[in-house]
Amino acid sequence: MRSSLRCWVPGGFVRARALAVVVLCASPGCSYLPQYVPPPPASAVEKLEKPPFKYESLNVRNSCFVESVHFYDEYLAKERGGERTWARVLQWGNQEGDFKLNSGHAVTVFVAKERLWAYDINFSVRPVDLPIDRRADITDVAPKIFERYPQFSPVFARYRDDFPQKPAEKRPEFLFYHANEDVRDATRVAHELGRFRPVSVFEFELPKDSAKETACGVAFLFGRRVCLYFPRTGTHVSPPFRGDADDIKYVTAVTKRLFKGAENVRWQPGGYLFFPPGEAKGIK
Numbered sequence: 001m002r003s004s005l006r007c008w009v010p011g012g013f014v015r016a017r018a019l020a021v022v023v024l025c026a027s028p029g030c031s032y033l034p035q036y037v038p039p040p041p042a043s044a045v046e047k048l049e050k051p052p053f054k055y056e057s058l059n060v061r062n063s064c065f066v067e068s069v070h071f072y073d074e075y076l077a078k079e080r081g082g083e084r085t086w087a088r089v090l091q092w093g094n095q096e097g098d099f100k101l102n103s104g105h106a107v108t109v110f111v112a113k114e115r116l117w118a119y120d121i122n123f124s125v126r127p128v129d130l131p132i133d134r135r136a137d138i139t140d141v142a143p144k145i146f147e148r149y150p151q152f153s154p155v156f157a158r159y160r161d162d163f164p165q166k167p168a169e170k171r172p173e174f175l176f177y178h179a180n181e182d183v184r185d186a187t188r189v190a191h192e193l194g195r196f197r198p199v200s201v202f203e204f205e206l207p208k209d210s211a212k213e214t215a216c217g218v219a220f221l222f223g224r225r226v227c228l229y230f231p232r233t234g235t236h237v238s239p240p241f242r243g244d245a246d247d248i249k250y251v252t253a254v255t256k257r258l259f260k261g262a263e264n265v266r267w268q269p270g271g272y273l274f275f276p277p278g279e280a281k282g283i284k
Contacts, residue, residue, distance in 0.1 A: 197221060202218075
């Protein structure tokens with residue numbers, strides 16, 4: 001039986017199989033929210049509460065979706081909710097004007113200590129003022145999350161869930177001394193997500209003035225969708241059952257569609273871990 005995706009917009013649900021795909025493909029991810037933390041509205045100042053457990057952020061650019069996936073994985077691995085274990089990644093877009101849909105945001109909604117919580121890279125872990133039995137209803141949950149972003153117009157909120165995955169035997173190393181910021185961010189994300197799922201790091205060339213520069217990305221699966229994280233722009237989420245995260249031809253096709261002039265897409269070869277290139281020379 002075929003079913004369409006039910007997406008929440010202000011005023012109710014819409015069935016938006018085709019349109020949801022357009023939104024996801026046209027908007028790579030959260031390209032601005034992680035860099036701007038808006039103050040809470042004066043009427044909604046919250047009393048900070050101690051989070052149910054500690055979590056260390058990935059601390060990379062444009063990371064709301066991969067950060068949410070990372071938190072989702074950490075939470076489920078530790079079964080923080082006990083018998084009430086439950087988590088979803090809540091993702092949405094932002095509307096500008098009547099026709100333009102811009103990059104959105106993502107958070108993790110989960111249950112812990114008999115309460116409903118949300119992890120947002122901009123606000124850390126905060127309780128959601130709803131009964132646990134309403135956790136699956138986006139019409140109840142989404143407005144509570146959107147209250148933190150009064151300057152935006154969120155649309156097409158949807159939950160994303162995942163199936164159990166087995167990580168590769170060797171996960172990508174975090175190249176923390178690499179000279180390229182893209183490579184540092186991408187390998188940081190791949191190193192952490194690789195604890196729970198197969199992850200691949202890829203590079204490509206972009207035109208810059210009269211020369212070229214190397215950019216980088218991460219490919220992985222979440223909810224049977226190929227997800228491509230680009231430190232420069234955010235995360236592209238494919239339509240379901242379309243492509244494969246270890247298929248360089250598919251990764252190349254998406255990368256070239258998202259980045260004008262992109263070429264020479266290839267798997268990232270790894271690199272030095274402890275010494276910058278200049279210092280590594282001559283060491284035996």
